[in-house]
Amino acid sequence: MKARRILVIRRDNIGDLVCTLPMIQRLRQKHPDAWIGALVTRYNAEVLRGHPDLDAVYTYTKLKHLQHGESRIGAFIDRLRVLWRLRHADLDLVLLPASGTQASARRMARLVGAARVVAQDDVQPDPAALHEVERTANILRALDIAPKPGPARMQVDASLQDTLRTQLLDNLPENARVIGLHISSRKPSQRWPAERFIELVQRLHDSQPDTRFLLFWSPGDESNPLHPGDDGKARGILDACRELPLIACPTKSLAELIAGLSLCDQFVCSDGGHMHLAAALGKPIVCLFGKSDAARWHPWGVPYKLLQGEAEDASRISVDEVLAACASVHQA
Secondary structure (H helix, E strand, O other), rough: OOOEEEEEEEEOHHHHHHOOOOHHOOOHHHOOOEEEEEEEHHHHHHOOOOOOOOOOOEOOOOOOOOOOOOOOEEEEHHHHHHHHHHOOOOEEEEEOOOOOOOOHHHHHHHHHOOOOOEEEOOOOOOOOOOOOOHHHHHHHHHOOOOOOOOOOOOOOHHHHHHHHHHHHHOOOOOOOOOEEOOOOOHHHHHOOOHHHHHHHHHHHHHHHOOOEEEEEEOOOOOOOOOOOOOOHHHHHHHOOOOOOEEEEOOOOOOOHHHHOOOOEEEEEEEEEEHHHHHHHHOOOEEEEEEEHHHEEEEEOOEEEEEEOOOOHHHHHOOOOHHHHHHHHHHHH
16 A cells, blocks of 8 residues: 555654654655655654645644643643544554654554554664664665665744844854854763863864854753753853853744754754754764763764763863864864
């Protein structure tokens, strides 16, 4: 049976969804006339903005992502409405490309009533597929498609991009470079100390005085149990660098983060969703790894230099190492 209407369900984090983009692109290449849609969480949906290989994007809200004033019952009703719409979309095939049992995704696939459901666990794994992009694309073998994943690419909100460029980089010197720095990481082992970021900016400015720096971080207070942020760490870095061309880029939405990252010529960060977003925007990356599988999660499809601290602790990575990595990636 030739699939005419295909739905991809991906429920997990930002980086995981970004790593699914090459699979979607490959699927479109092999099924140019099919209707292809995606069902993702509202939190991640901006990753798929204007994606040329998708005909529709459906979203639902996880309970942990509810905003102030939103109810659990309301989110549940909205989810049922989306599934009801998809049940009437006459789907031939649902793909569940994430690894693992995916109990919730399988329930959704049953509820939308597709003629066929294929999960990653239903496909023989490829031992040579080390990166998450390759592991995700492996599901295409069930459709007799050789995976061959290319780079991940995203669209940017052009209006928001222009607004941020005007606000943050007005009067930028001609031929000046912009280096983005993201100081946050969910994993303690992947957090680089504030004083290292301060020294990095100082030394890069000494050698590249026309360079501008954009500072990104996870918004919020570090004591927030659900969504801890780095507002305090960012303030400390900005205060210490007040005489340097370090510009705060606070991002209250994923769209703002993507637009801000698009303004950078190079990006320095820890492993995380922001790193994969930067890669999907084609940015050269210096990435700091702690307790994370570098072979599986390194930046995909762009020049990068990966530094993994001794004992898998990013705080043991020196400023000298990061400076050398920045020079290496810049020259690549």
